[in-house]
Amino acid sequence: MNGHSFTNHKAGSVVIALVAAVTVLVPLCNAVFPDGSALHFSAYTVSLLGKYMTFALLGLTLDLVWGYCGILALGHGAFFALGGYAIGMYLMRQIGNRGVYGDPVLPDFMVFLNWKELPWYWLGFDQFWFASLMVLIVPGSLAFVFGWLAFRSRVTGVYLSIITQALTYALMLAFFRNEMGFGGNNGLTDFKSILGFTIQSEAVRLALLMISGLSLIGAFLLSRWIIKTKLGRVVTAVRDQESRVRFLGYRVEMFKLWLFVFAAMLAGLAGALYVPQVGIINPSEFSPLNSLEIVVWVALGGRGTLYGAIVGAVLVNYGKTVLTGLLPEIWLFTLGAAFVLVTMFLPRGLVGLLVRDGKES
Amino acid sequence: MNGSEPQTDQRQDKPFGFMVQPRASNRLDVTHGTILYLEDVSVSFDGFKALNGLCLYIDVGELRCLIGPNGAGKTTLMDVITGKTRPDSGSVFFGQTIDLLQMDEPAIAQAGVCRKFQKPSVFDGLTVFENLELAMKTDKGAWATLFHRLGSEQLDRIAEVLQTIGLQEYASRPAGALSHGQKQWLEIGMLLMQEPKVMLVDEPVAGMTHHEIDRTAELLLSLQGKHSIIVVEHDMAFVRSIARKVTVLHEGSVLTEGTMDEVQNDPRVIQVYLGD
Ligand SMILES: Nc1ncnc2c1ncn2[C@@H]1O[C@H](COP(=O)(O)OP(=O)(O)OP(=O)(O)O)[C@@H](O)[C@H]1O
Ligand SMILES: [Mg+2]
Numbered sequence: 001m002n003g004h005s006f007t008n009h010k011a012g013s014v015v016i017a018l019v020a021a022v023t024v025l026v027p028l029c030n031a032v033f034p035d036g037s038a039l040h041f042s043a044y045t046v047s048l049l050g051k052y053m054t055f056a057l058l059g060l061t062l063d064l065v066w067g068y069c070g071i072l073a074l075g076h077g078a079f080f081a082l083g084g085y086a087i088g089m090y091l092m093r094q095i096g097n098r099g100v101y102g103d104p105v106l107p108d109f110m111v112f113l114n115w116k117e118l119p120w121y122w123l124g125f126d127q128f129w130f131a132s133l134m135v136l137i138v139p140g141s142l143a144f145v146f147g148w149l150a151f152r153s154r155v156t157g158v159y160l161s162i163i164t165q166a167l168t169y170a171l172m173l174a175f176f177r178n179e180m181g182f183g184g185n186n187g188l189t190d191f192k193s194i195l196g197f198t199i200q201s202e203a204v205r206l207a208l209l210m211i212s213g214l215s216l217i218g219a220f221l222l223s224r225w226i227i228k229t230k231l232g233r234v235v236t237a238v239r240d241q242e243s244r245v246r247f248l249g250y251r252v253e254m255f256k257l258w259l260f261v262f263a264a265m266l267a268g269l270a271g272a273l274y275v276p277q278v279g280i281i282n283p284s285e286f287s288p289l290n291s292l293e294i295v296v297w298v299a300l301g302g303r304g305t306l307y308g309a310i311v312g313a314v315l316v317n318y319g320k321t322v323l324t325g326l327l328p329e330i331w332l333f334t335l336g337a338a339f340v341l342v343t344m345f346l347p348r349g350l351v352g353l354l355v356r357d358g359k360e361s
Numbered sequence: 362m363n364g365s366e367p368q369t370d371q372r373q374d375k376p377f378g379f380m381v382q383p384r385a386s387n388r389l390d391v392t393h394g395t396i397l398y399l400e401d402v403s404v405s406f407d408g409f410k411a412l413n414g415l416c417l418y419i420d421v422g423e424l425r426c427l428i429g430p431n432g433a434g435k436t437t438l439m440d441v442i443t444g445k446t447r448p449d450s451g452s453v454f455f456g457q458t459i460d461l462l463q464m465d466e467p468a469i470a471q472a473g474v475c476r477k478f479q480k481p482s483v484f485d486g487l488t489v490f491e492n493l494e495l496a497m498k499t500d501k502g503a504w505a506t507l508f509h510r511l512g513s514e515q516l517d518r519i520a521e522v523l524q525t526i527g528l529q530e531y532a533s534r535p536a537g538a539l540s541h542g543q544k545q546w547l548e549i550g551m552l553l554m555q556e557p558k559v560m561l562v563d564e565p566v567a568g569m570t571h572h573e574i575d576r577t578a579e580l581l582l583s584l585q586g587k588h589s590i591i592v593v594e595h596d597m598a599f600v601r602s603i604a605r606k607v608t609v610l611h612e613g614s615v616l617t618e619g620t621m622d623e624v625q626n627d628p629r630v631i632q633v634y635l636g637d
Binding site: 231234243244250251252 | 443445465466467470471475476478482484485486487491494495496498501502503504506507508509551555
């Protein structure tokens with residue numbers, strides 16, 4: 001509607017075009033150029049790019065709730081992890097009798113625990129469609145119940161941040177327990193196949209990269225559309241002057257809940273795309289530190305822009321890949337320092353350097 | 362409880378107060394000609410009585426001016442009516458049947474009791490047009506808002522209000538760029554967009570030029586009859602120009618009521634404004 005949102009709009013389109021280019025060109029190159037050629041991406045690179053896509057999607061969902069609605073959720077990683085566990089359960093059941101113990105139904109860790117039958121909550125996860133549904137429903141339901149309680153009681157600001165952090169921490173402790181039936185400490189791993197295809201095969205890796213890229217593009221366009229609707233304007237109004245919005249007759253808690261559940265479901269999707277590409281999901285994904293990292297991606301990239309979250313997620317994770325390879329000890333310090341510097345000197349994040357006026361309307 | 366008392370549909374707001382969303386469960390009933398009843402309302406903040414046994418009745422279509430020295434409790438009164446502050450005791454009814462104390466802020470606003478704040482509070486990041494659109498009376502649920510499209514009637518309504526508040530040229534400007542007086546106008550416009558039955562207008566002319574003040578007076582006068590209006594203002598010349606009936610508030614209760622001349626000549630009012 002106003003001049004400066006055009007530049008943000010354009011920058012967002014550029015970023016999403018880059019994502020689309022990676023999504024299309026990498027599989028194309030690998031199809032055209034033979035293995036060993038310089039333009040043939042290695043399995044490692046393909047998975048790495050796919051992983052970045054899922055992180056970017058995760059960052060985008062946090063930007064929706066934090067950047068646009070002012071909900072600084074410090075437990076957003078929980079939804080990602082739950083989506084990951086949902087698909088992980090499907091992948092475990094795909095193993096069938098190819099596990100170490102050869103049990104046709106029970107995953108190895110259950111045989112090891114001497115369990116005789118599958119717990120009820122594992123039923124149905126042999127079906128891909130069911131698991132896919134759970135990828136969205138489980139994080140969405142948790143967000144719904146949690147948000148319903150928190151937003152109705154008008155818990156806001158730092159209190160809300162703390163209880164979201166407590167939520168993910170509690171889930172981490174719960175998932176660490178063997179009795180929970182999610183593989184405890186080790187989590188779910190040793191996946192063999194997905195929809196009958198070998199999970200390590202190049203075709204599957206490329207397919208996962210493409211699906212991750214398309215999901216990111218789809219989520220970006222959908223989010224951008226939502227922000228431009230009247231609901232998007234109500235939500236930003238809530239961010240800026242929450243109580244004023246109530247006096248206009250809007251049930252603020254319902255809008256927060258709507259956005260929070262939507263973001264949680266997309267975060268679950270990101271987790272579900274991540275797990276088959278890295279081959280493991282364990283309780284450390286619930287760690288409060290992970291959720292804090294997502295906040296750093298978004299702050300660094302520039303919140304309230306959507307594409308800033310994508311830029312931040314990719315840059316930080318690229319930095320992490322490089323640095324943890326070279327000097328693992330200094331990674332956390334570097335991340336912390338970058339965060340402090342950006343919050344002090346670049347309140348609008350890195351994209352704020354390029355786009356003149358990032359003030360979204 | 363024992364089933365001997367027949368339950369009427371009228372009192373649905375009492376049982377299951379925890380489960381049922383607070384909302385106007387009853388139709389607005391103004392057969393007695395009074396739209397707002399405040400009886401014996403008291404509010405205290407840490408022992409300090411901001412409202413003290415206040416009684417106030419507003420007639421349908423009336424334009425009432427509320428004056429009183431700083432800290433008299435005028436804004437607190439509006440806070441109580443709009444659900445921002447819960448009184449310690451007393452009752453607040455909208456018409457004869459709607460108990461505003463059972464409702465929360467959005468429910469009260471949707472029922473048609475709308476408010477302009479003392480400190481202009483428009484949404485700075487949104488344009489003037491978008492501010493009006495946000496205030497517009499329509500289905501305010503999340504899904505309805507997501508799929509909301511402005512119809513031609515609604516566009517006309519916004520254009521009409523823009524005209525009324527004299528901000529046509531500013532429609533696509535961010536509200537944050539407006540002057541203080543223009544923000545006041547925009548907030549009055551947002552009030553109009555809500556098609557309120559009761560308008561609570563807290564200090565509308567603060568920060569306005571003489572010309573703007575005159576136009577505000579004209580506007581409020583043109584609205585009386587269509588809406589019931591309570592105006593709080595310190596600018597006595599402005600109050601005089603619009604006042605029919607004036608209520609003077611002092612230390613949380615009504616000191617006196619009457620025409621502007623009556624209250625200005627009341628020795629107690631003179632005492633309150635000049636004394637201590
Ligand atoms: N939330 C609050 N907490 C504590 N005291 C409050 C609160 N709100 C109002 N008060 C006090 O209650 C009294 C009445 O305040 P109120 O804002 O209603 O006065 P007012 O008549 O609107 O005054 P003014 O003309 O200055 O706007 C004041 O003494 C004020 O300090
Ligand atoms: Mg006041």
